[in-house]
Amino acid sequence: MKGLKLAALQKNGERTTFNVGDITIGKDFLMIAGPCSVESEEQIMEAARLAKETGASMLRGGAYKPRTSPYAFQGLGRVGLKYLRDAGDKYGLPIITEVVDTRDVYLVAEYTDVLQIGARNMQNFTLLTEVGKIDKPVLLKRGMNATIEELLNCAEYILKGGNKKVMLCERGIRTYETYTRNTLDLSAVTALKGLTHLPVIVDPSHGTGRKEMIKPMSLSAIMAGCDGLAVEMHPNPCEALSDADQQITGVELEDLIISVNKTVEFRSSLYTGTQV
Ligand code: PEP
Ligand code: MN
Numbered sequence: 104m105k106g107l108k109l110a111a112l113q114k115n116g117e118r119t120t121f122n123v124g125d126i127t128i129g130k131d132f133l134m135i136a137g138p139c140s141v142e143s144e145e146q147i148m149e150a151a152r153l154a155k156e157t158g159a160s161m162l163r164g165g166a167y168k169p170r171t172s173p174y175a176f177q178g179l180g181r182v183g184l185k186y187l188r189d190a191g192d193k194y195g196l197p198i199i200t201e202v203v204d205t206r207d208v209y210l211v212a213e214y215t216d217v218l219q220i221g222a223r224n225m226q227n228f229t230l231l232t233e234v235g236k237i238d239k240p241v242l243l244k245r246g247m248n249a250t251i252e253e254l255l256n257c258a259e260y261i262l263k264g265g266n267k268k269v270m271l272c273e274r275g276i277r278t279y280e281t282y283t284r285n286t287l288d289l290s291a292v293t294a295l296k297g298l299t300h301l302p303v304i305v306d307p308s309h310g311t312g313r314k315e316m317i318k319p320m321s322l323s324a325i326m327a328g329c330d331g332l333a334v335e336m337h338p339n340p341c342e343a344l345s346d347a348d349q350q351i352t353g354v355e356l357e358d359l360i361i362s363v364n365k366t367v368e369f370r371s372s373l374y375t376g377t378q379v
Contacts, residue, residue: 104252104255104298106256106259107255107256107259107298107299108259108263109259109262109263110255110258110259110262110269110298110299110300110301111255111298111299111300112297112298112299112300113300117300118300118301118302119267119268119269119300119301119302120302121240121267121268123161123197123216123217123240124195124196124197124216126160126161126197128240128270128302128330128331129270129302129330131160132160132325132330132331132363132364132367133160133161133302133304133330133331133332134158134159134160134161134331134332134334134360134363135159135160135161135162135163135199135304135331135332135333135334136150136153136154136157136159136161136162136163136333136334136335136336136356137150137151137154137159137162137163137164137335137336138150138163138164138165138335138336138337138338138343138350139164139165139168139308139335139337139343139344139345139346139349139350140164140165140166140168140176140178140179140183140343140344140345140346141164141165141166141178141179141183141184141186141187141200142176142179142343142344143186144186144189144190146337146338147162147164147183147186147187147190148186148189148190148193149338150162150164150190150336150337150338151190151191151193151194151196152194153336153338153353153356154194154196154336154356155194155195155196156353156357157353157356157357157360158357158360158364159196159336159356159360160196160197161196161197161198161199161216161217162187162190162191162194162196162197162198162199163198163199163200163219163333163335164183164186164187164190164198164200165178165183165200165201165345166178166179166180166181166182166183166184166187166200166201166211167180167183167200167201167202167203167204167207167211168201168203168345169201169203169221169223169224170345175345176344176345181210183200184200184210184211184214184215185214187200187214187215188214188215191216197216197217198214198215198216198217199215199216199217199218199219199242199333200214200215200218200219201218201219201220201221202218202219202220202230202234203221203223203224203230204230205227205229205230205233208230208233208234208237209237212237212239215239216239216240217239217240217241217242218234218237218239218240218241218242219241219242219244220234220241220242220243220244221244222244222245222246222247222274222309223246223247225243225244225245225246225249225253225254225257226246226249226253226257228257228260231243231257231260231261231264232260232264234261234264234266235260235261235262235263235264235265235266236264236265236266237266238266238268239266239268240268240269240270241261241266241268241269241270242270242271242272242304242333243257243258243261243269243270243271243272244272244274244306245271245272245273245274245276245288245291247274247275247276247277247285248276248277249276251291251294251295251298254271254295255271255295255298255299258271258299258301269301270301270302270303270304270330270331271295271299271301271302271303271304272303272304272305272306272333273287273288273289273291273292273295273303273304273305273306273310273324273329274287274305274306274309274310274333275287275288275306275309275310275311276288283310283311283312283313283316284309284310284311284312284313284349285309285310285311285312286310287305287307287310287311287320287324289305289320289323289324289327290327292305292324292327292328292329293327293328296328302330302331303328303329303330304329304330304331304332304333305320305321305324305327305329305331305332305333306332306333306334307320307321307324307332307334308333308334308335308346308349308350309335309346309349311349312346312348312349313348313349314340314348314349314350314351314355317334317349317351317355317359318355318358318359318362321334321359321362321363322362322363322366325363325366325367325370326366326370332363334351334356334359335349335350335351336350336351336352336353336355336356337350337351337352338352338353339352340352
């Protein structure tokens with residue numbers, strides 16, 4: 104792919120790895136779990152407890168929510184960041200949360216271990232340039248209308264600024280299909296693994312919008328070659344203030360992680376060397 108100076112996989116096949124807490128991303132399989140939004144101190148504490156108990160490796164939760172409707176819950180902002188930090192600290196989990204505004208990059212970076220750039224901001228070049236200046240890992244989500252090449256060029260913006268700790272996230276693209284919220288593009292995962300040295304994460308929650316699809320899509324994503332998953336889990340999904348239809352329970356997360364671990368092991372038995 105032309106024009107990729109820093110994101111392209113080189114002939115030596117070397118892949119990016121970096122540490123977040125005890126995890127080496129790009130080497131250890133990353134299991135991100137947590138609610139769509141941080142809703143209250145109690146809710147995120149309970150989510151963190153469930154994430155820890157079931158074996159997740161990172162806690163997610165949105166404090167700044169990019170919502171389709173301006174009347175929908177917009178997130179708790181700075182208070183949400185604090186609740187998420189406290190929950191991560193209490194249960195010994197690193198945290199990830201989205202930054203939506205260039206002016207908030209340093210504030211969010213103060214609280215979080217990993218910054219998320221959401222699908223709607225994938226091509227916000229000012230925001231990409233800003234996170235390129237900081238020394239914190241970034242999860243860059245694929246825009247819902249973006250090609251693989253556009254995603255890689257956005258990663259290039261962050262890398263160009265000097266921040267080498269970038270991972271990509273396939274979270275579904277918009278197609279003519281309406282039964283699912285988006286069409287999870289698993290072929291993009293395999294394509295990306297062949298094009299870039301950056302770790303690739305899959306988000307089956309936004310990718311399908313349907314909780315019954317989380318497990319089959321997660322296991323398929325592993326076989327497609329992903330380095331980790333990001334799954335929405337809520338202590339009480341029916342009462343969630345955002346994305347209630349796609350969030351799984353703690354019990355479902357436990358079942359998912361058992362199968363994920365077995366599938367990751369199975370994958371390593373199929374591929375020797377560095378293919379996936
Ligand atoms: C999210 O992960 O909270 C989110 C809003 O996802 P996306 O940007 O992929 O829609
Ligand atoms: Mn969500």
